[in-house]
Amino acid sequence: MRVEIWTDIACPWCYVGKARFDKALAAFPHREQVEVVHRSFELDPHRAKGDVTPVLTMLTRKYGMSEAQAQAGEDNLGAQAAAEGLEYRTRGRDHGNTFDMHRLLHFAEEQGRQTALLDALYRANFAEERSVFTEGDERLVELAVAAGLDADAARTVLADPTAYADEVRADEREAAQLGATGVPFFVLDRKYGVSGAQPAEVFTRALTQAWGDRPPLTLLDDDGAEACGPDGCAVPQH
Numbered sequence: 103m104r105v106e107i108w109t110d111i112a113c114p115w116c117y118v119g120k121a122r123f124d125k126a127l128a129a130f131p132h133r134e135q136v137e138v139v140h141r142s143f144e145l146d147p148h149r150a151k152g153d154v155t156p157v158l159t160m161l162t163r164k165y166g167m168s169e170a171q172a173q174a175g176e177d178n179l180g181a182q183a184a185a186e187g188l189e190y191r192t193r194g195r196d197h198g199n200t201f202d203m204h205r206l207l208h209f210a211e212e213q214g215r216q217t218a219l220l221d222a223l224y225r226a227n228f229a230e231e232r233s234v235f236t237e238g239d240e241r242l243v244e245l246a247v248a249a250g251l252d253a254d255a256a257r258t259v260l261a262d263p264t265a266y267a268d269e270v271r272a273d274e275r276e277a278a279q280l281g282a283t284g285v286p287f288f289v290l291d292r293k294y295g296v297s298g299a300q301p302a303e304v305f306t307r308a309l310t311q312a313w314g315d316r317p318p319l320t321l322l323d324d325d326g327a328e329a330c331g332p333d334g335c336a337v338p339q340h
Contacts (some may be wrong), residue, residue, distance in 0.1 A: 103132070103316065107289075109220075118183050119298065122300065171252070197235070205267060206242060
């Protein structure tokens with residue numbers, strides 16, 4: 103079974119939602135047969151790469167709330183994250199363009215290190231004091247290395263703005279086609295969708311239902327041809 107998850111590094115509910123999904127998946131009896139693929143979604147795709155603002159400033163401008171309301175929301179997110187065992191800085195974070203991070207995540211997928219890089223990016227953005235937006239490409243290279251990727255290869259990807267750009271845009275178009283207007287957005291076997299950072303129990307039910315609804319395998323040309331089984335291989339009789 104395949105689970106695709108559309109997320110953005112700048113999305114705090116994606117950070118919390120991943121932890122809740124991971125908890126459900128860890129307890130799922132068939133977890134070894136579940137493939138998880140992370141897809142790209144930018145919350146602020148039109149923001150210029152060098153346009154970095156404090157999170158509170160972004161929230162007040164985007165949603166028309168007061169700074170006190172924005173801070174209360176961050177405090178609530180901090181509590182939600184803590185309940186999932188996650189660190190979350192409720193003050194001093196910033197917000198910027200995440201396109202290069204998504205490109206790097208597609209590269210990491212090819213190397214089998216996508217989840218490790220995603221976790222590293224989440225921790226850097228939500229838990230660590232250093233910014234993922236203001237220190238340039240070398241900050242992302244550092245995180246890529248921490249996730250098990252080669253530094254020079256990561257630099258090469260980041261230096262070429264076209265590298266994996268089509269893959270990111272394809273993910274975003276697909277999200278729109280599937281009806282996703284926000285993230286996190288979970289798609290199970292292209293049959294069921296779950297939107298938002300739902301409780302782990304919701305993900306457990308979704309996994310169970312999707313697993314149970316898989317169609318049985320239909321064998322084609324099952325004409326009794328020779329095959330090997332637990333008791334050995336059939337020996338043709340002449």
